[in-house]
Amino acid sequence: MADNLLEVKDLRTYFRTEEGVVKAVDGISFNLERGKTLGIVGESGCGKSVTSLSIMRLIPNPPGKIVSGSIVFEGKDLLTKTEKQMRGIRGNDISMIFQEPMTSLNPIMKVGTQISEAILLHQKIGTTDAKKKAIEMLTRVGIPMPEKRMDSYPHQLSGGMRQRVMIAMALSCNSKLLIADEPTTALDVTIQAQIIDLMKKMRSEFGTSIILITHDLGVVSGLADDVVVMYAGKIVEKAAVRDIFKDARHPYTIGLLQSIPRIDQEVERLQAIEGVVPNQQEMPPGCAFYPRCVRATERCRTEAPPLESFDAGKRAVACWNAVKREAITMSDTGNAPMDGGKAK
Amino acid sequence: MKKRKTIFSGAPRLLKVFARHRLGIVGLIALSAFIVIAVLAPVLVRFDPYTMDLEHAFVPAGSGGHLLGTDNFGRDTFSRLAYGARISLLIGIVVVTLAAVVGTILGLLSGYYGGWVDFTVMRLVEVFYSFPFLILVIAVMAILGPSIFNVMWVLGLVHWPSYARLVRGQVLSLRNIEFIQAAKTTGCSDSRIIFRHIMPNTITPIIVQATLGIPGAILSSAALGFLGFGVQQPTPEWGSMVNEGKDYILLNSDMILWPGLCIFLVVLSFNFIGDALRDTLDPRLSKQLK
Numbered sequence: 001m002a003d004n005l006l007e008v009k010d011l012r013t014y015f016r017t018e019e020g021v022v023k024a025v026d027g028i029s030f031n032l033e034r035g036k037t038l039g040i041v042g043e044s045g046c047g048k049s050v051t052s053l054s055i056m057r058l059i060p061n062p063p064g065k066i067v068s069g070s071i072v073f074e075g076k077d078l079l080t081k082t083e084k085q086m087r088g089i090r091g092n093d094i095s096m097i098f099q100e101p102m103t104s105l106n107p108i109m110k111v112g113t114q115i116s117e118a119i120l121l122h123q124k125i126g127t128t129d130a131k132k133k134a135i136e137m138l139t140r141v142g143i144p145m146p147e148k149r150m151d152s153y154p155h156q157l158s159g160g161m162r163q164r165v166m167i168a169m170a171l172s173c174n175s176k177l178l179i180a181d182e183p184t185t186a187l188d189v190t191i192q193a194q195i196i197d198l199m200k201k202m203r204s205e206f207g208t209s210i211i212l213i214t215h216d217l218g219v220v221s222g223l224a225d226d227v228v229v230m231y232a233g234k235i236v237e238k239a240a241v242r243d244i245f246k247d248a249r250h251p252y253t254i255g256l257l258q259s260i261p262r263i264d265q266e267v268e269r270l271q272a273i274e275g276v277v278p279n280q281q282e283m284p285p286g287c288a289f290y291p292r293c294v295r296a297t298e299r300c301r302t303e304a305p306p307l308e309s310f311d312a313g314k315r316a317v318a319c320w321n322a323v324k325r326e327a328i329t330m331s332d333t334g335n336a337p338m339d340g341g342k343a344k
Numbered sequence: 345m346k347k348r349k350t351i352f353s354g355a356p357r358l359l360k361v362f363a364r365h366r367l368g369i370v371g372l373i374a375l376s377a378f379i380v381i382a383v384l385a386p387v388l389v390r391f392d393p394y395t396m397d398l399e400h401a402f403v404p405a406g407s408g409g410h411l412l413g414t415d416n417f418g419r420d421t422f423s424r425l426a427y428g429a430r431i432s433l434l435i436g437i438v439v440v441t442l443a444a445v446v447g448t449i450l451g452l453l454s455g456y457y458g459g460w461v462d463f464t465v466m467r468l469v470e471v472f473y474s475f476p477f478l479i480l481v482i483a484v485m486a487i488l489g490p491s492i493f494n495v496m497w498v499l500g501l502v503h504w505p506s507y508a509r510l511v512r513g514q515v516l517s518l519r520n521i522e523f524i525q526a527a528k529t530t531g532c533s534d535s536r537i538i539f540r541h542i543m544p545n546t547i548t549p550i551i552v553q554a555t556l557g558i559p560g561a562i563l564s565s566a567a568l569g570f571l572g573f574g575v576q577q578p579t580p581e582w583g584s585m586v587n588e589g590k591d592y593i594l595l596n597s598d599m600i601l602w603p604g605l606c607i608f609l610v611v612l613s614f615n616f617i618g619d620a621l622r623d624t625l626d627p628r629l630s631k632q633l634k
Contacts, residue, residue: 056528056529058525058528058529062459087531087532087533088531090528090529090530090531091529091530091531091532092531095529095530096526096529098522098525099522100522103521103522103523104522104523104525104526105523106523106527106541106545107523107545108544108545109541117530117532117540118530118531121530121531121532122531166526169530
């Protein structure tokens with residue numbers, strides 16, 4: 001039996017707007033094992049961030065509301081917790097880092113004060129000890145001259161430094177779960193690599209589980225163990241990270257993979273997925289991806305495909321015409337193009 | 345010992361920017377002069393501001409040791425103006441502090457929580473804006489009786505809505521910035537987020553607004569004094585001094601001239617300082633204006 005830190009079951013988060021109910025997250029389920037990293041991948045507006053905010057119970061209400069489901073963290077359902085209990089969990093057991101390191105630190109507070117604040121909120125220690133702990137955290141995330149940096153204001157730090165400060169802050173209370181919402185999107189490529197390395201290091205040092213929310217499959221391949229692909233509020237494919245890259249089944253996943261440059265393949269032109277995520281009001285009755293799908297059939301238009309497990313429950317895909325491959329072993333896939341179906 | 349960096353480490357630069365505003369400096373000097381006079385009034389004046397000397401009524405400026413002459417009761421005008429400065433400045437500062445504190449708190453709550461809190465506060469603001477303030481103040485004064493204390497809180501009551509609106513707008517633009525979300529994810533309570541993370545970020549426009557609000561408060565109190573609903577005789581208040589002087593405007597215009605000039609100068613100084621402060625503290629705005 002896997003040791004699950006987090007079990008999300010049939011989570012539905014809806015937003016009530018003037019135009020009607022927007023089902024931002026519509027019945028998703030996934031598990032996260034202790035110490036593992038789960039990548040949640042999808043285009044903008046597919047419900048990734050709403051998922052993370054739902055786990056944090058920070059959905060602005062109104063207009064948003066978690067209408068059903070359960071989020072079991074360490075055996076307890078977070079949805080039944082009071083706001084006060086949640087405050088004790090946020091930043092302590094579950095913490096979060098954001099996309100934009102420029103704006104995720106308070107511009108008029110010293111970084112040292114901000115890290116100490118997070119520590120003081122959750123640990124019964126004095127200001128001096130909190131400060132020591134903050135300096136220690138800054139050292140561990142690789143910030144040079146941490147004592148000096150304690151007294152810096154965010155604008156005096158570079159983007160990469162700020163993201164390191166955010167990570168230091170997030171891990172200062174030994175969080176069991178770190179939700180990273182596009183942690184590298186706003187950074188330079190070289191800095192991205194550094195931050196990914198840092199997150200790997202922190203994961204092994206602190207044993208933190210990570211939910212990595214991103215649209216960047218490169219980041220996922222570097223950091224995640226398992227991947228959940230989301231489209232229009234639903235999970236369309238679930239698999240181990242290796243399987244996603246070697247043997248993606250859902251046309252949407254394949255589309256995402258084809259839209260990124262790969263160093264190991266000669267590609268004349270990158271394939272973009274035509275169109276955008278459909279607006280919630282004009283959501284087709286069948287598969288939400290149907291209007292953009294190259295493999296769409298009549299059935300896709302009228303009937304929504306369920307998420308079906310295969311490979312002994314290790315993988316799942318929601319598609320009527322999933323790209324099928326005969327039982328092939330991993331060694332066979334070595335040189336196969338990523339969209340196995342087309343190659344056959 | 346290493347030099348500690350504080351929020352004031354930017355002060356020298358700000359002073360330089362401020363110094364570029366000549367009018368701001370002029371205002372600062374003029375206001376400082378008034379403050380010195382107000383604080384040192386008991387030492388500076390030769391005559392008691394309350395002592396009447398009917399034999400020396402309407403003495404012209406400069407004669408008999410009366411720097412600015414005397415009024416219809418023979419009281420020394422300079423003494424009365426000096427003591428009046430205390431009252432006017434005090435009223436200005438207390439009224440604005442009161443209004444700024446009330447307005448800021450209501451604005452913070454209104455902007456942060458939104459919904460029915462916001463609705464209630466904003467409708468209240470609109471009611472206050474649409475109500476003719478003089479009639480409200482006169483009504484309150486008529487019921488409670490005129491006194492400095494009443495003038496202060498009634499004017500405070502009248503002035504808070506502009507702060508509430510200003511702060512609310514600031515909060516609305518700050519509320520969705522990620523560091524507020526980040527503060528929530530570290531487990532900060534609402535009050536902590538409001539007062540530790542949001543309020544310090546709104547303080548700059550409040551300071552500017554308050555500086556520009558003080559002359560308004562002084563003018564309002566002078567207007568009340570002039571109408572006879574403000575600070576009462578024989579307390580030397582500039583507005584009521586103008587009121588007394590109006591009866592003798594043809595006989596001796598000095599009586600209305602000096603307190604009028606004081607009001608004018610103090611109000612102008614505050615406005616100059618406020619403008620300079622706004623340009624100093626909000627560089628974006630000053631660039632737009634140029």
